[in-house]
Amino acid sequence: MSLFYQPRNRRGEPLPPLRERLAAFRHIPPFLRMVWATKPSYAVAITALRVLSALLPVAMLWVGKELVDAIVANIGAAEPDWTTLGRWVVLELVLALAGEILGRIVGVLESVLGDLFSNAMSVRLMQHAATLDLLHFENPEFFDKMQRARRQTMARIGLMSGTMGMAQQAITVVTLLGSFAFYEPWLLLILVVSILPSFLGETAYAGIAYSFMFQWTAQRRELDYYRWVASEREPAKEVKLFGLSDHFTARYAELADAYVQENRRVANHRAATGSVLGGVSTLAYYGAVAVIVYQTVLGAYSLGTFVFLQGSFERSRNLISGILMGVSRLYEQGLQLRDLFDYLELRPEIVNVENPRPMPRPVRAGFVFDDVGFQYPDAEGWAVRHASFSIGPGERIALVGENGAGKTTLVKLLTRLYEPTEGRILLDGVDLREYDITELRRAVGVIFQDFFRYDLKARENIAIGRIEDRENLERVVDSAVKSLAAPVIKGLDEGYEQVLVRRFEGGADLSGGEWQKVALGRAYMRDAELLVLDEPTAALDARAEHEVFDRFSELTAGKMAVLISHRFSTVRMADRILVLDAGRIIEDGSHEALLDLNGRYAELFNLQAEGYR
Numbered sequence: 001m002s003l004f005y006q007p008r009n010r011r012g013e014p015l016p017p018l019r020e021r022l023a024a025f026r027h028i029p030p031f032l033r034m035v036w037a038t039k040p041s042y043a044v045a046i047t048a049l050r051v052l053s054a055l056l057p058v059a060m061l062w063v064g065k066e067l068v069d070a071i072v073a074n075i076g077a078a079e080p081d082w083t084t085l086g087r088w089v090v091l092e093l094v095l096a097l098a099g100e101i102l103g104r105i106v107g108v109l110e111s112v113l114g115d116l117f118s119n120a121m122s123v124r125l126m127q128h129a130a131t132l133d134l135l136h137f138e139n140p141e142f143f144d145k146m147q148r149a150r151r152q153t154m155a156r157i158g159l160m161s162g163t164m165g166m167a168q169q170a171i172t173v174v175t176l177l178g179s180f181a182f183y184e185p186w187l188l189l190i191l192v193v194s195i196l197p198s199f200l201g202e203t204a205y206a207g208i209a210y211s212f213m214f215q216w217t218a219q220r221r222e223l224d225y226y227r228w229v230a231s232e233r234e235p236a237k238e239v240k241l242f243g244l245s246d247h248f249t250a251r252y253a254e255l256a257d258a259y260v261q262e263n264r265r266v267a268n269h270r271a272a273t274g275s276v277l278g279g280v281s282t283l284a285y286y287g288a289v290a291v292i293v294y295q296t297v298l299g300a301y302s303l304g305t306f307v308f309l310q311g312s313f314e315r316s317r318n319l320i321s322g323i324l325m326g327v328s329r330l331y332e333q334g335l336q337l338r339d340l341f342d343y344l345e346l347r348p349e350i351v352n353v354e355n356p357r358p359m360p361r362p363v364r365a366g367f368v369f370d371d372v373g374f375q376y377p378d379a380e381g382w383a384v385r386h387a388s389f390s391i392g393p394g395e396r397i398a399l400v401g402e403n404g405a406g407k408t409t410l411v412k413l414l415t416r417l418y419e420p421t422e423g424r425i426l427l428d429g430v431d432l433r434e435y436d437i438t439e440l441r442r443a444v445g446v447i448f449q450d451f452f453r454y455d456l457k458a459r460e461n462i463a464i465g466r467i468e469d470r471e472n473l474e475r476v477v478d479s480a481v482k483s484l485a486a487p488v489i490k491g492l493d494e495g496y497e498q499v500l501v502r503r504f505e506g507g508a509d510l511s512g513g514e515w516q517k518v519a520l521g522r523a524y525m526r527d528a529e530l531l532v533l534d535e536p537t538a539a540l541d542a543r544a545e546h547e548v549f550d551r552f553s554e555l556t557a558g559k560m561a562v563l564i565s566h567r568f569s570t571v572r573m574a575d576r577i578l579v580l581d582a583g584r585i586i587e588d589g590s591h592e593a594l595l596d597l598n599g600r601y602a603e604l605f606n607l608q609a610e611g612y613r
Contacts, residue, residue: 027337028159028330035160038117042109049106050164054171056099058179061311063092069304110161117160125149125343133348134417135377142346147221148336149343159333166326169319176316183301183309190288219255226252285317350419352437357430359439363529365428366392366560367414372423374409383409384583387423391530396561398571400601401580407564408448409583411532414562415444442466445523449535449564453515455507458489459496465522475525482555483520484547530560549573568605577601 036043067088074080129146136142180187229235230248239245289310296306372387384406391397399407412418413425416437425432432440445465454461462479463470470476476496480486492498492508499507500518510518523531533552549570552561565571572591579587579594579601587599594601 025330025334027341028163028334030341031337032160032163034121035113035117038120039113042113042116046106046109046113046164049102049109050168051171053099053102053106054168055175056095056102057172057315058175058312060092060095060099061176061308061315063088063095064311065304065308067092067304068307069302072303110164114158114161128344128346131348132346133350134412136346136348139377144221145339145343145346148339159330159337162326162329162333166323166330169323169326173316173319173323176312176319179308179312180316183305184292184295187288187309187313190284219259223252223255223259226255281321285314288313350416350437353434356436357434359435359443359529360428361443361529363393363428363560366390366395367432367530368426368429369410369413370424370426372413372420372425374413374418375421382421382583384413387583387585389578389585389588391560391562393560394558395576396556396563396574398563398565398574398577399580400565400568400571400577400604405580406583407580408534410580411446411448411534411562411564414530414532415441415446442526443529444532445526445528445530446532447519447523447534451516451519451522453501455501456499457496458492458498458500458518461500461518462521462525465525466527469525476521479521479524480518482524482551483517484551485514485517485521488514488517524555528559530562531556532562532564534564535566568608579604 067085070081070084070088074085125146226248230239230245230252239248292301292306292309292313295301296303301309368390369387372384373382374384375382387406387410389397399410401407409418413420416432419433427435427440454464456464459473459476460470462476462483462485463472465479466475473496477486480489480496488510489496489498501507501509520533523533531552553573561574563570563574571577574591576588576590577594578585579599581600587594587597587601589597595605
C-alpha cells in the first residue's frame, strides 16, 4: 500500500504516476531565459542585490555572537567597554537596515519585471493563437491546453522570484555550513536527517497535485460554462423563459461538489502525511540543539558561540528546508510549465510555401475544385467528398442543401481555413497552396451566419473587414451605405463613434437584422475578388432581404460570388446552383435547369413554395 494518497479523476481512473512527469524540469531554464530577456537590466540588478542579501544573515549571526561575548565579558566589570558594545549594536542595526532596504528594492524590481513579463507573454500567446489553424479552435482538447497555458502566464511569474530566492538561500547556506565545518562537522549530518523526510513528502505530493489539476481541466472549464450561462446577458432571455436557472445551478453544484470532495481528500491526506514526516524532522532538530546546549554547559563553547551555532543551525535548517521545499515547488511548477510550452509548440499545418505566389488581380480563370474531399481529424465520415466544380470570373454560384451537407465546409476550403484531405483547389490553374495565404484571404470578403458582434465602435465593427483602414471613415461609410447599415448607424446617439453591445458603459445594442447589415459592411470593406455570404439575411425581414440582395446583385456585378442560403427567393439570383447532400454535389445548374431536372432542388423548392400558398 502506497504511503501517498493517489487521487482519481471524475471517472474513477487513477492519475498518471509521478515518474511520467519528471521531464518537466527541462522547461524551467527556457522559462527563466524568457523572463530574463523581458528586461535584462532588471534581471541583472535583482541578481546582484540578492547576492548581497545572501551574505547578510551570516554577518548578522557573527555580529550577534560577538555582541553576546562582549556582554558576557563586561558583566560585573567596574568600567564596561561601552564603545565596543555600542559598535556591535550599531553594526547589527546597519546590517538589519541594509537587509530591509535590499529586500524592498528587490521586491519592487521583481514586481515590475513580473508585470512586464506577464504582459509580454499575454501578447505572445495572442500572437501564437493567430498563427494556428481553425481546426485547432474546433478541438476541445486545444481549449483545455490553451486555458492551462493562460493560467501559467499569470501564475508562474513567481517561479523566477522563487528560483532567485532559492539561489540566494543556497549562498547563505554555504556560508553557514562553513561555520559548522569549523566548529562541529557532525551537525551537517543531523541537518540532512531533519530535512529529508519532509522534502520527500512534499515532492511526491507536488506531482499528485498537478496530476489532479491536469485531469480535471475539462471539468473546470465546464464549471466556468455553467457559471457563465446562468448569469450572463446573452443567454439570459432563454434561461428565464425556459426556467433553466435551477437546472444549470444544479449541474454546477453537482460537478463542483465532486471536484471539492476529491480535492479535499488529497489535501487531508497530504496534511496527515506531512505532519508525521514533519515530526521526524522536528525531533532531529531539537536533538542537535540539546547537544549544542550540552557542549556549552561543559565549557566547550562560549555563550556567544552557542548563540551563533544554535542560530546558524536553526537558520540553516529553515533555509535548507525552504530550498528543498522550493525544489518541490519548482518541480510542481515545472510540471505546470509544460502546459505553456506544449501550447507554444503547437504549429499550424496551413502555411505558406517558400516564395508563395501573389494573389492574381484580376482573377482570369477562376477557382476549380478538382475531386476535393475533406475529413475532420478523428472523424469516420467525410464532411465533403469528390467535390468537383468551378467558379468563373464574374460568376455567382449558390450552395444549397440541408444542414450538415457541407456548404460552409466548402467555403472554408475555398479560403484555406481548411486544407483538402484529398484532391486540390486551383486558382487560375495553380494549386491554391502556392498562393500567399494573407493575400488570398484579403482578396475574399466573407460573412458567416454566425458572425461575431464586437464590443467596439460602430465604425470599428465595419472596419473589421479591413482593419488597416479603420481610420478611413470615408471607406467605412461607403461600406455601410452598400450594406444598408448607414441608416441604422445614423440613428445611434453617437453615430459611427457609438460603442455597440452593452458590455461597456454607454454601449448600444442592435437587433439581429441591424447587426447583420453591419456585418455585411465588413465584406464590402474589402477590395474583394470573391464575395462569400453564408446565410447573410437570416435575421432580415422580407423587405430588408429584398433590398440587401438587390444591392448585392449590383455590387457583385463582374465579381465572383458564393451565396449560401435556405431561401430559394435568394438562391435563384445565382448564375448556377450547386445542390449538396451528405458532402457530395448531386446537382449543378441554373434555377430553371434544376427545376426542369425535377430532382432534389425541385423537391426542396416546391416544399418551400408550398408554404407560401
